[in-house]
Every structure is written in structure tokens, then in C-alpha cells.
Amino acid sequence: MATATISPVARIWHVLAGVPGALAGPILTKELRVSSRRRRNYVLRSAYLAALTVFVVLVWLESVRWDSYGDYANRINRMAKAGMTIIACIAWFQFIALQIIAVIMLSTSISEEVYAKTLGVLMTTPINSFQIVVGKLFSKILQLLILLAASLPMLAVLRVLGGVPWDFVVSSLCVTLTTALLVASVTMFFSILFRWAFVSILMSLGALAAVYGLVPLIVGLFVAAAGLHDDEILMPLVTVLINFHPVVMLTAMTEDMFRPGSVARGGPRGGMMFFAWWVNCLISLGLASLILTACVAMVRRVGLRLVAGATGAGASSAAAIAASAGPVLKPVAILDAAQARRGAATLQTTDTLPSRGLAQFDIPAGTPAGPAPGVPPLTRVPRQLPAAPPWTPPARPVDVREITGSPIIWRELRSTWLKRGVLYWVLLGVGLWLLLMIYILVFLAEHRAFYDNDAHIAFIVTYTVIGAICTAVLAATNITSEKESRSWELLLCTPLGDWHILLAKFVGALRRCLPIWLLPIGHILLFTLAGCCHVALLPMYLLIVGGMAVPLAGGGLYFGSRFRRTTTAVMLNIALGLGLWAALPGGMALLANAMPRTAYQGDLSNTACYVIEKAAGYVMNANPVIQTGMVCQQLSGVHNAQHHLSEVTFYWWWVIGHRSAGFDESLSYLILLASLNAVLAAFLAWRAKCQFRKRWF
Numbered sequence: 001m002a003t004a005t006i007s008p009v010a011r012i013w014h015v016l017a018g019v020p021g022a023l024a025g026p027i028l029t030k031e032l033r034v035s036s037r038r039r040r041n042y043v044l045r046s047a048y049l050a051a052l053t054v055f056v057v058l059v060w061l062e063s064v065r066w067d068s069y070g071d072y073a074n075r076i077n078r079m080a081k082a083g084m085t086i087i088a089c090i091a092w093f094q095f096i097a098l099q100i101i102a103v104i105m106l107s108t109s110i111s112e113e114v115y116a117k118t119l120g121v122l123m124t125t126p127i128n129s130f131q132i133v134v135g136k137l138f139s140k141i142l143q144l145l146i147l148l149a150a151s152l153p154m155l156a157v158l159r160v161l162g163g164v165p166w167d168f169v170v171s172s173l174c175v176t177l178t179t180a181l182l183v184a185s186v187t188m189f190f191s192i193l194f195r196w197a198f199v200s201i202l203m204s205l206g207a208l209a210a211v212y213g214l215v216p217l218i219v220g221l222f223v224a225a226a227g228l229h230d231d232e233i234l235m236p237l238v239t240v241l242i243n244f245h246p247v248v249m250l251t252a253m254t255e256d257m258f259r260p261g262s263v264a265r266g267g268p269r270g271g272m273m274f275f276a277w278w279v280n281c282l283i284s285l286g287l288a289s290l291i292l293t294a295c296v297a298m299v300r301r302v303g304l305r306l307v308a309g310a311t312g313a314g315a316s317s318a319a320a321i322a323a324s325a326g327p328v329l330k331p332v333a334i335l336d337a338a339q340a341r342r343g344a345a346t347l348q349t350t351d352t353l354p355s356r357g358l359a360q361f362d363i364p365a366g367t368p369a370g371p372a373p374g375v376p377p378l379t380r381v382p383r384q385l386p387a388a389p390p391w392t393p394p395a396r397p398v399d400v401r402e403i404t405g406s407p408i409i410w411r412e413l414r415s416t417w418l419k420r421g422v423l424y425w426v427l428l429g430v431g432l433w434l435l436l437m438i439y440i441l442v443f444l445a446e447h448r449a450f451y452d453n454d455a456h457i458a459f460i461v462t463y464t465v466i467g468a469i470c471t472a473v474l475a476a477t478n479i480t481s482e483k484e485s486r487s488w489e490l491l492l493c494t495p496l497g498d499w500h501i502l503l504a505k506f507v508g509a510l511r512r513c514l515p516i517w518l519l520p521i522g523h524i525l526l527f528t529l530a531g532c533c534h535v536a537l538l539p540m541y542l543l544i545v546g547g548m549a550v551p552l553a554g555g556g557l558y559f560g561s562r563f564r565r566t567t568t569a570v571m572l573n574i575a576l577g578l579g580l581w582a583a584l585p586g587g588m589a590l591l592a593n594a595m596p597r598t599a600y601q602g603d604l605s606n607t608a609c610y611v612i613e614k615a616a617g618y619v620m621n622a623n624p625v626i627q628t629g630m631v632c633q634q635l636s637g638v639h640n641a642q643h644h645l646s647e648v649t650f651y652w653w654w655v656i657g658h659r660s661a662g663f664d665e666s667l668s669y670l671i672l673l674a675s676l677n678a679v680l681a682a683f684l685a686w687r688a689k690c691q692f693r694k695r696w697f
Contacts (some may be wrong), residue, residue: 023561025131025132025134025135026131026135027122027131027132027136030137031136031140031384032142035139035142035143040568041468043335044101044143045146045147045150049151051583052150052288053092054152056086056089056158057094058587058590058591060082060088064573078668079181079287083158083159083164086158087159087168088258090151090158090170090248090267091169091176092250094147094148094176094492095172095176095179097147097150098147098176098177099180099183100534101144101147102140102180102187103201103204104181104567104570104571104574105143105144105195106137106140106184106191106199107190107204107570108187108191108200109137109140109188110192111195111196111197111200113132114192114195114302115484118165119132119299119303122303123303123304128300129296129297129300129303130296133292133295133299134292137188137292141180145177145186168254169255171277171278172250172253174277174278175246175253175438176250178280178284179284180287180475181283181284181288182285182287183204184288185287185288185291186291187201189291189294189295190204192299194297197477198473198477198481198570198571201473205469209466210434211243212246214438216241216245217438218434218438219237219241221442221445222441224441224446225444225445237273242275242278243275243276245280246280246284249275253275264656277388283329285337298454307412328465374588401421406496407507408496408504408508409507412504412505412508412614413511450527450530450532451637451638452636452637452638453632453634453636453640455631456527456532456637457633457636460523460636461625461632462625463520463523463549464544464545464548465625466516467516467520467549467550468577468624468625471513471549471552471553472552472556472573472577473570473573474512474556474573475512475513475556475560476555476556476566476569477554477570478509478512478556479505479557479569479688480560480563480569481566483560484564484565484566484579492692498692499609499689500690502692504554505557506554506557506685509553509556510549510550513549513553517545517549521541524538527636528641533635533637533641534634534640534641534643535636535646536648537631537636540627540635540666540670541631541632543671543674544624544631545624545666546674547624547670547673548677550674550677550678550681551576551677551680551684554672554683554684554688555573555681555682555684556569556573557684558684558685558688558691559573560688561688562691581622585619585620589616592609592613621673624678630650631666634650646662646663648662648663649662650662650666
């Protein structure tokens with residue numbers, strides 16, 4: 001019988017295919033098997049592809065607009081421009097989406113092993129810490145690669161339209177992938193430091209915002225404050241920024257695709273900026289490798305600590321445990337048997353026998369009764385009772401705090417800021433110091449910056465975006481943290497009702513987000529006292545914040561009760577906010593612009609476009625970021641702060657017939673929008689209450 005031979009090419013391919021498994025070890029295989037059996041991964045891919053398809057169709061219809069040009073030749077000429085626009089939108093869509101997904105997916109990569117007490121078991125196996133880190137990372141990166149691969153057929157089809165070079169498609173994919181690898185490494189680093197997923201998510205987003213947002217902002221403000229306007233200083237700084245920052249790099253690549261030659265490529269040309277996408281990829285890979293090296297060392301240390309017990313095991317703690325187990329046993333004097341035969345009374349102490357009711361000398365069994373030859377007889381010593389211990393005063397009774405009202409609300413409202421570790425206070429101090437530095441640099445760069453409304457709009461809108469992200473993340477972890485710690489079942493077994501638990505968790509979700517919202521509130525109060533903001537700005541902003549935080553808290557309760565994993569609840573709650581305030585109004589605006597129009601005023605298509613535009617305006621006005629910008633534009637600045645309420649006019653409410661609206665009308669409109677958001681939050685909270693007794697595990 002002939003034996004089948006393996007070709008050399010097949011041997012080489014088999015060896016190369018086994019390299020990733022050899023590097024990552026069995027962790028990668030295990031994670032891939034688990035991921036292939038999780039339904040949420042398939043739902044994520046389907047939702048990602050569906051959102052991308054809808055987005056591309058709307059952008060395509062808006063870019064082509066067949067009715068705009070009746071000439072067929074003009075339609076053909078617009079195909080290339082439409083192809084460039086759609087591919088650029090796809091590149092930006094997947095760049096933003098993959099970074100968000102990477103942060104959420106890696107938030108529990110190591111902490112779930114620590115929390116489940118399995119990391120210590122892994123460290124006792126031949127699997128090393130490098131294989132644990134690489135296996136966890138590559139298993140999640142593979143899911144991101146699948147999402148990137150899902151868009152390749154669409155990019156290839158649109159590439160046929162012309163006008164888009166292949167190097168933009170390849171370079172955008174490489175920048176997106178390397179940035180996602182860096183973001184995943186940062187999230188894994190914080191996943192080792194912190195147990196809770198929401199802390200890892202917030203710390204990762206904060207670190208990335210500090211590196212890619214805060215540092216360039218401080219450098220730019222310092223250059224503006226110092227008056228360094230020379231091209232010999234600005235061009236190197238801009239070159240470093242454009243090659244280091246992935247967002248700026250993708251922006252430069254998009255601009256160069258639409259207008260070739262606007263940014264120099266391959267080298268400086270006539271004082272123009274130099275950028276190369278592979279430089280950004282190498283920088284991202286280098287930073288990711290450094291962070292992963294730190295992760296390997298930290299995982300080994302954490303694993304060894306878990307093997308040792310993870311409770312501070314050591315000589316001192318062992319002594320403390322032994323001391324607290326019972327009363328201290330006093331030493332007892334005994335007589336060794338061999339020395340007793342020789343007649344030498346030698347005492348030795350032991351702490352294994354109680355002192356009460358024992359003789360001073362203990363003769364082992366089997367010792368002859370008579371004296372041994374040449375040994376003098378023993379003298380019996382009368383039994384001595386131990387001395388009574390000295391009197392000690394009774395322990396002072398501990399004051400027990402009596403809890404009145406709901407115990408869950410008391411627990412949720414109980415502040416633990418003073419019990420935080422040193423790392424928390426160091427990060428808080430550094431963050432406040434950097435924030436103060438930004439205010440000082442803004443004042444030095446432009447002395448009248450806070451007299452106008454532009455600086456206030458920038459600060460308050462930025463605080464609003466940060467607060468929205470923190471609210472979406474913290475609200476979604478209020479119930480999932482109970483489920484992961486296996487205390488949710490105990491809470492449901494108490495006599496507390498479902499509505500009681502729901503209200504307490506809702507209050508707790510809002511209370512967790514309160515420190516974040518102190519930043520914009522403090523900014524408004526400070527500059528209102530300084531005369532740079534109108535007194536009506538704070539109540540209107542509080543109304544906007546309430547209309548945004550309430551539905552996010554309700555959505556967090558619903559997704560937390562519906563799903564067990566924190567990552568799933570956080571991802572869906574963020575998607576809820578993006579869908580309500582970004583995707584829905586943007587999609588409706590694109591649909592209104594893409595619909596064909598005719599020259600006849602009473603045509604049905606024109607009426608449909610008008611209705612869709614009107615509905616898009618209503619949905620757009622529900623965006624809290626847009627509301628904040630419009631309110632700050634009219635109520636911030638020294639000139640606006642001096643106006644009477646009857647003189648305040650809002651010009652850009654789309655749904656009020658494109659006309660100006662007074663303060664009373666705008667306030668009523670904001671109250672209406674906040675009421676609708678409250679109704680949505682009540683519905684989500686009711687659905688969360690219905691899921692309490694159905695999904696325990």
C-alpha cells in the first residue's frame with residue numbers, strides 16, 4: 001500500500017501555521033473556542049455589518065443625488081467623488097467603532113481571571129505569563145480582524161468606481177489595526193490593575209484622552225501663550241504631531257486623497273508638512289510592545305500573589321491569625337525520659353499543651369517504676385496551679401450606626417472617597433493640576449478668551465461629552481457588578497420588593513455620575529460669579545444634563561438586568577446613546593438630503609423630504625451636545641451675560657421654523673425634551689424590573 005507523502009510546501013505551511021499557537025500557548029486556543037460559542041460575538045458582527053451597510057447606502061444616496069444633475073455625463077463624473085466620500089466615511093466609521101469595541105472587549109481580559117481565582121491556577125501550569133497576555137490579546141484582536149475583514153468586499157466594490165488609490169485603503173486599515181492594538185494593550189494594562197470592568201474602561205479612555213488629547217492641547221496652548229509663531233518651530237511640532245497622533249494621521253491621509261499634494265508625502269517639500277502612515281504604525285506598535293512587556297511582568301506578580309493566597313500571607317499575618325484563634329497557651333515544664341533515667345532534671349518548654357491541670361513533670365509511658373542501676377530515685381514534685389492572669393478592663397463597646405430607610409439607598413449613597421488608595425488621590429491631584437494649567441494657558445494665550453463665548457462652549461461641551469461617556473459606563477455596571485460578585489441572588493432573596501431595588505439602583509447610578517458633572521457645574525458657577533456667564537445658564541444646563549443622564553441610567557439598569565457580563569451591558573448602553581443622539585439624527589439628515597426633489601412645490605417627494613427634514617430637526621435637537629452648544633452660545637460671554645432674559649434669543653432651533661426663539665419658548669422646549677427622555681427612562685426601568693426574577697445567572 002502506497003504511503004502518502006507530504007510536500008515541502010505543506011511542511012513549511014504547517015510549521016508557520018503553528019507559530020502563533022506556540023507563542024500564545026493553549027490560552028489562545030481556549031479563548032478562540034470560547035469566543036466561537038458566544039452568541040454576542042455573532043450579534044456584534046451582524047450589527048456592525050448592518051450599521052456599516054446602512055451608513056454606506058445613505059452616504060451613497062446623499063453623494064450621488066441623481067436629480068441634482070440631469071446630464072448623464074455629470075452623473076458619471078460624480079461617481080469618482082462619491083466613491084472617495086464613501087470610502088473615507090467607511091475608514092472613519094471602522095476606525096472609531098473598532099477603538100470603542102477594543103476598549104470594551106479587553107476591559108475584563110485579565111480581571112475576570114483574577115476575580116474567578118483562576119489566574120493563580122494558570123501560574124502553576126507550564127503556561128507562562130507571556131502566553132497568558134499574548135493569548136488573551138490575540139483572541140480579541142482576531143475578533144477585530146473579523147470586523148475589518150467584513151468591510152473589505154464593500155471597499156473592493158467601491159474601489160471600482162475610481163478616484164480612490166489602493167494605498168489609502170491599505171494605509172487606513174493598517175492605521176486602524178495598529179491603533180486598535182495599542183488601545184487593547186492599554187485596556188489590558190488597566191484590567192490587571194483594577195478588578196471592575198467599568199474602572200478599566202474609564203481609566204483606559206482617560207489615559208488615551210490624556211495622551212492624544214490633553215498633551216497636544218497643552219503643547220499648542222503653550223506655543224500660543226509663548227508667542228512662538230516661527231515656522232522653524234511650528235513645522236517640527238506639527239510634523240511630530242501628525243506622525244504620532246492616529247486621528248491626525250487619518251485626517252491628513254483623507255485630505256491628501258481628496259486633494260493630492262496638499263500634504264507632502266515621503267519628505268519635506270517647500271516647507272510643507274511631512275507624514276508617513278507607516279511611521280504612525282511603527283510608533284503605535286512600539287508603544288503597544290512596551291505596555292505589553294509591563295503587562296507580562298504584572299501578570300506574573302499578580303499570579304504568584306494569588307498562588308500565595310492573595311491575602312497578604314506571610315509570617316506576620318500567620319502569627320496574627322494564630323493569635324486570634326484562641327487563648328495563648330502557657331509553657332509547661334516536663335522531664336525528658338532519658339534524662340529522668342540518668343537523674344538529671346532538665347526542663348524544656350513547649351506550647352502544645354495547656355497549662356491548667358497538668359503536672360510539672362510528665363513521665364512517659366513505659367518508664368520503669370524503680371530506679372535504674374546507678375541512678376538515684378526521682379523525687380515527686382507536688383502539682384502547681386498556674387497563676388491567675390492579670391485583670392484587664394472590658395473592651396470598649398463599638399458604636400453601631402443605625403440605618404434608617406432603605407439599606408440599598410444607604411449603601412449606594414455612602415461615599416467612599418476618603419477610603420480610596422494612594423493611586424486614586426495621586427491621579428485626582430494630577431488631573432486637577434493639569435486642568436488648572438489648561439485654564440491658565442488659555443488665559444495667557446488670549447487674555448480675553450473667557451470674555452467671549454467660544455472658550456466656554458469648548459470647555460462645557462467637552463465636559464458634557466466626558467460626562468455622557470462616564471454616565472453610560474457607570475450606569476451599566478450597577479447591576480452587573482452584583483451579578484459578577486454573586487450577590488444579586490442574595491439581594492433578590494431579601495424581603496425588599498423589586499420596585500424598591502429598582503429605585504435604589506437608579507439613585508445609585510445617578511450618584512456615581514455626580515462627581516463627573518461637578519466639573520461643568522463648577523465652571524458655570526465660577527464664571528457666573530465673575531460676570532462672564534448669564535445666571536440662566538446653570539438652570540438650563542442642569543435641565544439638559546438631567547434629560548441626558550436619566551435615559552442613560554434607565555438604559556444601564558435595563559441592560560444590566562438583561563445581561564450578566566459587564567462588557568455587553570456597557571457596549572449596548574453606549575450604543576443606545578450613540579443611536580439616539582448621533583446615528584438616528586445623522587441618518588435621517590442623510591436620508592432627507594438623499595431623497596430626490598422636483599421643481600414642483602406640491603409634489604409628493606418634496607413633501608416627504610420636508611417631513612423627514614422636520615423629523616430630523618426634532619431628533620437633532622434632542623442631542624444634549626447640540627443643546628449645550630446652542631445654550632452656551634447665547635448665555636456665555638460678558639456681552640451675553642449682561643442681557644435681560646427678555647433679550648436672550650436662540651437662533652438655531654431647527655424645529656421652530658428656522659426662526660429665532662425667546663428664552664421662555666426655548667426653556668419650554670427643553671422641558672418637553674427632558675420629559676420625553678424621562679418617559680423613555682421610565683420605560684427602560686420598568687423593563688429592567690420585569691427582568692429581575694427571570695435572569696439571575
